[in-house]
């Protein structure tokens with residue numbers, strides 16, 4: 002009797018597929034490569050190298066801010 006309910010659940014399935022696809026195409030903010038499949042221990046970066054690059058960037062910026070305050 003409830004044909005409408007069946008239709009909406011089919012729609013939800015499509016939305017789930019779409020979301021999964023989007024997550025798969027995430028990119029590394031440092032080198033812009035597509036991230037490897039999860040589980041990725043360096044998430045949201047593609048590798049330990051990029052993680053370190055990003056970390057050093059942050060540290061350098063903090064140093065600069067402290068310098069300007071003097």
Ligand SMILES: [Zn+2]
Pocket residue numbers: 029030031032033034046047048051
């Ligand atoms: Zn990277």
